[in-house]
Amino acid sequence: MERLPTPAGERPDEPDACPEAAYTATATVNEQGIVTGWSEGARRLLGYLPSEVVGQAAARLLADDVDETAGPEAAAPEAAGRDTAGRERWSGTVALLHRDGHRLQRPLLAHRRTPGDSSITEWLVVSAVAGRPRTPGSEALREWTFTQSPDILAIFDADLRLVRANTAMERALSLTEDQMRGLRLPEIAPYPVSEEAQSKMRLALENGEPQQVEAYIRPTGVSPERGWPTSLAPLKDPDGRVRAVCMTAHSGTGEYLARQRMLLLNDADTRIGTTLDIARTAQELADVAVPRLADFAAVDLLDTPQHGGEPPPVPPAGPLTMCRSAVRSVLEDSPESLVAVGERTTYPALSPVAECLAQGRGALYEGTDPAIARWAAKGPQAARIRAVGTHSVMVVPMRARGTTLGVAFFSRHQRQEPFEPDDLVLAEELTARAALSVHNTRRYTRERTTTMTLQRSLLPHxxxxxxxxxxxxxxxxxxxxxxxxxxxxxxxxxxxxxxxxxxxxxxxxxxxxxxxxxxxxxxxxxxxxxxxxxxxxxxxxxxxxxxxxxxxxxxxxxxxxxxxxxxxxxxxxxxxxxxxxxxxxxxxxxxxxxxxxxxxxxxxxxxxxxxxxxxxxxxxxxxxxxxxxxxxxxxxxxxxxxxxxxxxxxxxxxxxxxxxxxxxxxxxxxxxxxxxxxxxxxxxxxxxxxxRALHADRVATWDLPSDPAIVAQARKNATDQLTAWGLDDATFITELTVSELVTNAIRYGKPPIQLRLIHADTTLICEVYDSSNTAPHQRRARTYDEGGRGLLLVAQLAHRWGTRHTPIGKTIWAEQTLTAD
Missing domain, CATH: 3.60.40.10 (PPM-type phosphatase domain)
Known part of the structure; x- marks a missing residue:
């Protein structure tokens, strides 16, 4: 194969020379087998400058002859003639050609990648070049790993007595290795979980299988729910016999707390806002928070305006008076609260609660915070909170749809860990869910009250x-x-x-x-x-x-x-x-x-x-x-x-x-x-x-001929009936009504004509029937009109009057109210 020329005056690197420090030789090769990148480490390894290699076929860097037309399969990392179709990574030893002409056997690792947003695929080829040893031997490294690991590491012998303990174990239990050596785990950490761990150790010694402790090993002063998950691994000699047990407690506190917070939020979904009862919703918030988040929780709500509207978006400045709606404590009878549920409590203007509501966001306080001290100096409630040993406080406003509804107060005095920012985020989420439920309940109550008021007003009173x-x-x-x-x-x-x-x-x-x-x-x-x-x-x-x-x-x-x-x-x-x-x-x-x-x-x-x-x-x-x-x-x-x-x-x-x-x-x-x-x-x-029934003695009926002369007889019949009923006081109006209605029936109606009087307790009804469907209409008579005044008089004198149509004909009626004797 053709050799690349050596620049004048430059000496190639010796392949077997040991540099002062290790380095990595890196190159990139595209899918067509062309070198597209060349690092300083690659130059030190093979002696070629980037200008001598980039753009050239990668196959020219190989010590063995290859077919340059074979594409990337013939180039590094395919110099070994191996098929890379569909593979994302390749590794192996390749004979490379140094610039001065000698061969180098180098282990290569190649990754197929698509850099950035490009659609072009290339191979990243790397090779580590060892330097002069600058670290201690493997024995020292193993010792350092054991002692300096951030996880708890301890070794117990076949008698389950501690042999070794690392620094993390010493720090977690506040004991030195010398103080713990020779003791069993329940003697070192007298917790129920230690008994369980020792039982699992014995099982690991017996069956040679790793064991997991379902409970948690916890450092001194840490609550059980914040302990560490623990694994127990048997240690075997070259012959496979179990000689000891290694205990590892992984410090996964952050992950555990994140998981617990997520579970608490999931629990809150089903426990907060289960009813349309504001007091119960507030209590549900407190019950969810204690004891999983806080040792004490209280919920105070602002009063709803008397006119039924929404509370103001931001409470007014000055002292705030609210109603204590819920209390929950890990202590019996909730000694942290001087105010019982249903009573009122007042917060000074400069108290953390008032400031929190004014700013519209939650806040964390330590028990020694000046704001807590000022509050304690002005009110017995804060003094009581400090008296029970509270060392960490969260105050969270209850807001929903831009309206402030109240405040949720959380504190810790039993567990030693203070609230963290993540705890505040969790408390705000819980409070927001309760606030939305309270807001919806108030809105539903208002709407229901409005609907009930409307409904009652529309029904008969x-x-x-x-x-x-x-x-x-x-x-x-x-x-x-x-x-x-x-x-x-x-x-x-x-x-x-x-x-x-x-x-x-x-x-x-x-x-x-x-x-x-x-x-x-x-x-x-x-x-x-x-x-x-x-x-x-x-x-x-x-x-x-x-x-x-x-x-x-x-x-x-x-x-x-x-x-x-x-x-x-x-x-x-x-x-x-x-x-x-x-x-x-x-x-x-x-x-x-x-x-x-x-x-x-x-x-x-x-x-x-x-x-x-x-x-x-x-x-x-x-x-x-x-x-x-x-x-x-x-x-x-x-x-x-x-x-x-x-x-x-x-x-x-x-x-x-x-x-x-x-x-x-x-x-x-x-x-x-x-x-x-x-x-x-x-x-x-x-x-x-x-x-009820109106019998014959309360109803009088007369059939009348269609003759105007009968009107006088109709009046007399009606007058006689009123006398029989003892209703002489109604005679005048009745005579007028009978005369007008009978006359109209004779003049405008059709026979048969019938007159009926009904005495119904406090009313007297006069009815005239005829078979015509034409109904009379009340009108105001003009000066020279001969008619039109009678029906107007009837309407004025009667309590009410009207027309009742039947399949054949109509009935004109007038009703007057009888005065009691």
């Missing part, structure tokens, strides 16, 4: 007085985190002494459900005032829900729920004169009836679709109820099965309804007691009514 039904009701909000739902009920007096009963259940929970419930309840009242029959009323209500959904579909993600699609409703009208009850339902559970003889059954009301689906009709059912019957309307939350199936729930409800009770309120209580063994998962509305 008092049930109206009427003669048709005796009524009692109950409303129970849901006890789950989902919040208050949209269940509602209503009692609506109608014309002719009739009464409408309504129970509904809006889909969803929270403020939106309550607001939707209010809109639907208002709509039901409006539709009831125009005297729509139950099936038509539900049809109009169904259309309303569809329109509400269409209005909200473009702005709300949960438009269907918000607009009330899926809402159920039951509407019933009871007439005390005929004792008939007319009902229709939209996806709602059917009502239960209890007859006076104790028979309980469901009314077979046709099951219409829930509101908001559209396109499907609602059907009406009419039934006659004996006087004194009970009718129970309810929402499905009452029968929500948890600890029983639906059949069992129905049986219990029937038994509770049929059980004799002095009042309807007692019946309501019996039903709820029988069915509710837990806080309800859904709202519950319960409405129970007992039917």
């Amino acid at each position: 008092t049930l109206p007085d009427q003669a048709a039904l005796e009524i009692a009701s109950r409303y129970l909000p849901a006890g789950t985190q989902a919040g208050v739902g949209g269940d509602w009920f209503d009692v609506i007096p109608l014309s002719g002494a009739r009464v409408a009963l309504v129970v509904g259940d809006v889909v969803g929970h929270g403020i939106r459900a309550s607001a939707t419930m209010g809109r639907l309840r208002t709509a039901v009242r409006t539709l009831a005032d125009v005297e729509l029959p139950p099936d038509e009323l539900l049809t109009h209500l169904d259309d309303l829900v569809i329109h509400l959904s269409a209005d909200e579909s473009g702005t709300q993600g949960a438009a269907e729920t918000a607009a009330g699609i899926g809402t159920t409703c039951l509407y019933a009208v009871y007439d005390p004169v005929s004792r008939h009850c007319t009902l229709a339902r939209a996806g709602h559970p059917p009502p239960a009836v209890v007859t006076p003889d104790g028979t309980v059954y469901f009314l077979d009301v046709p099951a219409g679709p829930p509101l908001g689906l559209g396109g499907l009709p609602f059907e009406t059912m009419e039934t006659e109820l004996p006087e004194g019957s009970l009718i129970a309307l309810y929402t499905d939350g009452l029968l929500e099965p948890r600890h029983h199936d639906i059949d069992e729930a129905l049986d219990k409800m029937f038994q509770a309804l049929a059980h004799p009770a002095p009042t309807l309120d007692t019946v309501c209580d019996q039903v709820l007691t029988a069915l509710l063994t837990h806080r309800p998962d859904d709202d519950i509305a319960l409405l129970i009514a007992r039917t």
Whole structure:
């Protein structure tokens, strides 16, 4: 092969000369076998300057002839003719050619690499060149390794007595090797873990297998949880016989503490914020921190503003008064705290707690810190903390979503290690989780209070007085985190002494459900005032829900729920004169009836679709109820099965309804007691009514011919009936009302015509029926008009008046309130 020229005046290095110090010869070769890098060590080894080698084929540096066209496989590190395909590393001995022409047998190590962000792959070839020995012999090195290792090393003989101990062992146990020599481990370190370690030593002597101690060897003054993991290895002679045991305790404190902190955080995920109880969340924080992080923990919370808003982002300057919400200590009765849970505590303006809250970040303090001393001088609480021997303190503000909620205080007085910065990070993480839970609880409480207030304001505060039904009701909000739902009920007096009963259940929970419930309840009242029959009323209500959904579909993600699609409703009208009850339902559970003889059954009301689906009709059912019957309307939350199936729930409800009770309120209580063994998962509305009847002695009816001359006779009939009822004081208004309504029926209506008076307790109702569907309208008469004044007078004198349409004809009615004698 061609030899590279030797520069004039330069002497090559001697291959067998021993340099003063060892060095490494390094070169790089690309995948095509071209040298791309040449170090100073390579020049010293082979004598070539970089300019003589870089860019040349690496094969020219080999002492043996190779095919230069073979690529990198023929060049170092492939000079041995070995296949490197797919390999990342190669090592071996290669004959190299020195610049002066002699051969050098050198061990080479080659690594395939891709330097930096380059996509080009190259080989890094290195060779270590030994120098003159500058270190002691291997025996001395082994001795130094044993004595100077940072890990605990000790040797115990076959009798399990200490033979050797290194400096780390001496330092950890505060004993010299001479003091420990000849003693067994339990005699050196009288801890339970020492007994376990000695048992494992004996096992290692017997079976010759290494052993691990599950517990930890701990230095003097260090708590057990910060000890070191320990290994026991049998020491064997050349014949394989076990002569001694080597104990090694690795100082893995940092890794162990990091693992323990991670486990504590994982534990906190399941233990902090388990309920919507602020006091319990604060106590959970303290319980998690003690004893795994601190010896004492206290949580103090700032007061929530009276108007229900958020506390200020930063507490005001000056002394801070907070409520002690949680305490936990490793000592019985928590002597570190002068303040009991639920009491108030005040922190001076310059105390660490006040400064921490003002700065919005946690802080570490030593027990001798001037800030602690100043605090102790101004308050007995800090003095008590110092009196129990506290030597390390952490103060962490409880902040969530930019709002300061309180402070968490941690201290150590039993364990000797002070808090470290990593402990502060851990405490801040734990406190942040508790603070977020407290913040969410307060927000949920505010929202629930707002929803409850809205819900209560939309439900009837008092049930109206009427003669048709005796009524009692109950409303129970849901006890789950989902919040208050949209269940509602209503009692609506109608014309002719009739009464409408309504129970509904809006889909969803929270403020939106309550607001939707209010809109639907208002709509039901409006539709009831125009005297729509139950099936038509539900049809109009169904259309309303569809329109509400269409209005909200473009702005709300949960438009269907918000607009009330899926809402159920039951509407019933009871007439005390005929004792008939007319009902229709939209996806709602059917009502239960209890007859006076104790028979309980469901009314077979046709099951219409829930509101908001559209396109499907609602059907009406009419039934006659004996006087004194009970009718129970309810929402499905009452029968929500948890600890029983639906059949069992129905049986219990029937038994509770049929059980004799002095009042309807007692019946309501019996039903709820029988069915509710837990806080309800859904709202519950319960409405129970007992039917009354207006008998013939309270109702007077006259059929009238369509003749204006009959008006006077109609007035006389009405006056005579009032005298029979002892209602002479109502004669004037009644005569005027009868005269106007009968005259209008004769003039504008169609026969047959009927006059009816109903005496219902404190009201007197005058009704005139005719078969025409044309309804009168109140208007103000002009100066020369001959008519138009009578209906205006009726409207002014009566308590209320209106028109009730029937399938054939209409009824004009006027109701006046009777004054008590």
